[in-house]
Amino acid sequence: MFRPWFPKASMSPKYSKGESVRLLGLFAAACCLTFLVACGSSSGGSNTTTSTILTVGASCNPTAIVSGQTSQCTATVSGTGSFSSVVSWTASGGGAITPGAGLFTASNVPFTTQVTITATSTQDTTKSGSTTITVATAGSVTGVTATCSPASIQTGQLSTCTATVQGTGNFSPNVDWSASGGSISPVTGLFSAAGAGNYTITATSQQDPTKNGTAPVTVVNGVNNQMAVTVDAGPTGYVNGLFATVTVCTPGNTNCQTIDHVLVDTGSIGLRLLASGNAGGLFDPTGYPLQTDTSQNPIAQCQQFVDGFTWGSVALATVKMAGETATTVPGATVAGVPIQIIGDSRVPSVPSSCSSSGPDIGTLNAFGAYGVLGVGNFQQDCGPGCVSGNSAPNVYYTCVSGSCTTTFLPLAQQVTNPVWVLPADNNGVVVQLPSVPAGGTTTVSGALIFGIGTQSNNSLGSATVFDTDANAYFNTTFNGVNNSCSFIDSGSNANYFPATSYPNLIACTGQNSGFYCPPTNLSPLVLTASNQSASNTNGSSGTVSFNVGNANTLFTNNNAQNTAFAELAGPNPPINGCGSFDWGLSFFYGRSVYTGIEQQPVTGTTFVGPFWAY
Amino acid sequence: MNRSNPFGFPNGRSLRVLLPSVVLALAFPAWASLGQNVTSIQSDKVHMQGALRSVASQRYVKHEIRVPTGQVVREYVSPDGNVFGVAWDGPYQPDLQQLLGSYFEPMKQAAAAQQRRGRQPLTIESSGFVFHQSGHMRSFRGSAYVPAMVPQGVDVTEIQ
Numbered sequence: 126m127f128r129p130w131f132p133k134a135s136m137s138p139k140y141s142k143g144e145s146v147r148l149l150g151l152f153a154a155a156c157c158l159t160f161l162v163a164c165g166s167s168s169g170g171s172n173t174t175t176s177t178i179l180t181v182g183a184s185c186n187p188t189a190i191v192s193g194q195t196s197q198c199t200a201t202v203s204g205t206g207s208f209s210s211v212v213s214w215t216a217s218g219g220g221a222i223t224p225g226a227g228l229f230t231a232s233n234v235p236f237t238t239q240v241t242i243t244a245t246s247t248q249d250t251t252k253s254g255s256t257t258i259t260v261a262t263a264g265s266v267t268g269v270t271a272t273c274s275p276a277s278i279q280t281g282q283l284s285t286c287t288a289t290v291q292g293t294g295n296f297s298p299n300v301d302w303s304a305s306g307g308s309i310s311p312v313t314g315l316f317s318a319a320g321a322g323n324y325t326i327t328a329t330s331q332q333d334p335t336k337n338g339t340a341p342v343t344v345v346n347g348v349n350n351q352m353a354v355t356v357d358a359g360p361t362g363y364v365n366g367l368f369a370t371v372t373v374c375t376p377g378n379t380n381c382q383t384i385d386h387v388l389v390d391t392g393s394i395g396l397r398l399l400a401s402g403n404a405g406g407l408f409d410p411t412g413y414p415l416q417t418d419t420s421q422n423p424i425a426q427c428q429q430f431v432d433g434f435t436w437g438s439v440a441l442a443t444v445k446m447a448g449e450t451a452t453t454v455p456g457a458t459v460a461g462v463p464i465q466i467i468g469d470s471r472v473p474s475v476p477s478s479c480s481s482s483g484p485d486i487g488t489l490n491a492f493g494a495y496g497v498l499g500v501g502n503f504q505q506d507c508g509p510g511c512v513s514g515n516s517a518p519n520v521y522y523t524c525v526s527g528s529c530t531t532t533f534l535p536l537a538q539q540v541t542n543p544v545w546v547l548p549a550d551n552n553g554v555v556v557q558l559p560s561v562p563a564g565g566t567t568t569v570s571g572a573l574i575f576g577i578g579t580q581s582n583n584s585l586g587s588a589t590v591f592d593t594d595a596n597a598y599f600n601t602t603f604n605g606v607n608n609s610c611s612f613i614d615s616g617s618n619a620n621y622f623p624a625t626s627y628p629n630l631i632a633c634t635g636q637n638s639g640f641y642c643p644p645t646n647l648s649p650l651v652l653t654a655s656n657q658s659a660s661n662t663n664g665s666s667g668t669v670s671f672n673v674g675n676a677n678t679l680f681t682n683n684n685a686q687n688t689a690f691a692e693l694a695g696p697n698p699p700i701n702g703c704g705s706f707d708w709g710l711s712f713f714y715g716r717s718v719y720t721g722i723e724q725q726p727v728t729g730t731t732f733v734g735p736f737w738a739y
Numbered sequence: 740m741n742r743s744n745p746f747g748f749p750n751g752r753s754l755r756v757l758l759p760s761v762v763l764a765l766a767f768p769a770w771a772s773l774g775q776n777v778t779s780i781q782s783d784k785v786h787m788q789g790a791l792r793s794v795a796s797q798r799y800v801k802h803e804i805r806v807p808t809g810q811v812v813r814e815y816v817s818p819d820g821n822v823f824g825v826a827w828d829g830p831y832q833p834d835l836q837q838l839l840g841s842y843f844e845p846m847k848q849a850a851a852a853q854q855r856r857g858r859q860p861l862t863i864e865s866s867g868f869v870f871h872q873s874g875h876m877r878s879f880r881g882s883a884y885v886p887a888m889v890p891q892g893v894d895v896t897e898i899q
Binding site for chain 1: 807808809811813826827828830831832833834835836837843846847850851853854855856857858859860861862864871872873874875876877878879880881882896899
């Protein structure tokens with residue numbers, strides 16, 4: 126952050142000048158010896174040529190310095206015959222100059238002073254030349270103040286410390302950083318600590334080390350921000366399904382339930398749980414207050430997914446994930462995080478404007494999980510489009526007298542990303558999964574980590590950050606074609622992308638027509654694609670190598686016991702001129718994949734969501 | 740014009756006759772459905788309060804309707820006046836029942852009959868009807884067409 130300017134900046138030119146001047150001095154001495162020998166001959170009475178000095182010139186570099194700094198002066202002597210180039214140096218004040226070498230050192234002047242430097246020929250002291258050096262007063266440092274923000278962090282988080290140096294005149298603003306514990310960058314002032322405690326951060330003036338300023342930073346132990354996730358068959362026979370166990374409580378934590386096999390989905394927003402009963406879920410909605418509109422009518426929701434809709438209530442709950450607890454939404458007037466309870470019998474049945482949007486997937490057999498934990502790039506599931514406009518979309522409904530009609534709903538009442546409303550670790554998630562062997566494997570264990578750059582286990586490290594556009598899309602180029610509606614989505618069970626006539630990349634027939642089935646003797650196809658951040662964003666790019674196996678073969682390998690496949694992929698035709706490469710769970714194996722939430726910064730970096738990184 | 744009917748309906752033609760009256764009775768915002776004749780498009784546009792733009796190519800006319808809630812629907816109409824393909828994108832799904840017409844219920848049945856291997860883009864591929872929808876929350880995109888009605892020389896990838 127601060128670059129030292131004093132004294133190094135003036136050192137290097139001074140030394141290089143010094144070398145040439147020393148050589149000049151030796152040459153002058155040799156001349157002088159020659160001259161003295163000649164003089165000796167002269168005293169012997171021989172008729173020799175006389176030598177005269179014509180002019181002496183002087184120059185110094187630099188010509189403007191600060192008290193305490195130096196300037197190297199050189200003389201140019203002209204004359205006739207075997208004249209001597211040797212001069213002696215004097216200064217009019219404001220410092221001292223070495224009489225032989227011409228090195229001027231400025232003294233501590235009380236105000237800016239013009240110093241006259243004079244070179245006088247030693248052969249003919251009536252011949253001299255002069256130049257001037259401007260000597261400025263040295264500034265002095267009078268004090269240093271330091272501040273660190275935030276002043277309270279969790280272990281592994283960063284606090285950014287800044288210093289202000291006060292002084293007079295030409296003083297240096299540079300400081301060196303130190304800390305009573307933990308670690309701080311001496312230059313940038315970024316502080317972090319692995320252990321809890323109270324730390325003192327000190328900024329010390331580089332110019333005057335007796336002046337310093339301090340700031341306190343309190344470090345507390347971070348909550349456990351990491352929960353176990355697994356890939357397994359789930360309740361109904363899933364492939365590439367990433368599942369977590371979530372604890373849900375009535376607001377106030379009085380009555381809690383733990384629901385397993387909730388799909389971890391970075392492509393959707395909000396927690397949705399299948400109600401017990403007809404929907405086939407595990408979750409009992411009893412006691413969970415319904416979200417209501419301004420007339421206290423209950424709010425229901427038709428949530429659309431690419432494969433169908435889920436209908437149910439919007440209810441309020443406390444959500445617990447690992448050591449993290451989400452209890453409320455900023456701006457909300459009631460306690461609780463809005464979630465969807467799919468198949469909640471407390472709201473009327475599906476209205477036609479919802480059922481006309483596609484298949485109903487609000488049952489265990491269709492959903493394949495007991496719920497979905499949507500932890501994608503947005504803060505709310507619908508966002509501004511459901512707050513106001515010409516007509517309310519078929520997403521939120523207000524229910525009166527047994528029938529539900531579409532309604533607008535404020536952001537604070539919409540089903541929300543439960544990560545965004547955590548008290549800390551709330552700017553995104555990291556999904557970490559190990560690699561899986563070719564052909565797949567039966568189960569995989571990994572981690573869902575909350576926060577990005579907030580604790581020691583979720584720093585970006587060397588990951589490349591890809592900014593997305595407002596729709597959470599970026600660019601993926603495959604087979605020479607750019608797909609600008611591409612995305613990364615743990616809730617897609619494979620990589621889905623347009624084949625663009627790539628040889629042997631052909632869809633399966635029959636039951637698996639949603640997947641690719643390259644010829645078995647050529648499987649897996651070894652492919653590459655290139656990801657680029659969305660246009661007009663941070664310009665990152667990177668190449669991805671991936672394999673595509675024959676889905677019919679993958680699903681029957683190992684007596685059809687495998688559930689995790691890195692080689693699973695399927696077709697995805699472009700729409701409206703916009704190709705879409707959907708990097709599904711196949712992509713996540715062997716990686717840490719970061720999903721940054723909109724408007725949420727990563728401390729200590731310039732990155733702000735929405736983004737992906739890996 | 741006996742087309743194969745992959746969805747077990749006895750007669751595709753009778754469905755096409757029956758469904759529009761059902762739709763109008765339910766007062767859906769309406770536009771021409773997949774497989775239907777295009778004569779209703781102008782009145783449908785008014786009904787939807789959408790902006791209509793039509794682009795003619797050599798082999799078909801593409802009608803694009805923008806719905807106030809942000810969806811864009813495209814209908815591909817053959818020279819004989821039938822909607823042989825539809826495509827859509829936007830922050831919410833369009834009224835697929837209206838858009839797919841007589842193919843909506845069979846589409847749902849085909850989706851339900853698929854072996855579920857998890858959440859994924861919905862692909863239905865049969866000789867009589869092709870459907871695909873992908874995207875993610877806040878941005879959906881899909882297309883559907885009737886292979887037997889696609890005019891000669893039209894590449895189905897143009898239906899997007």
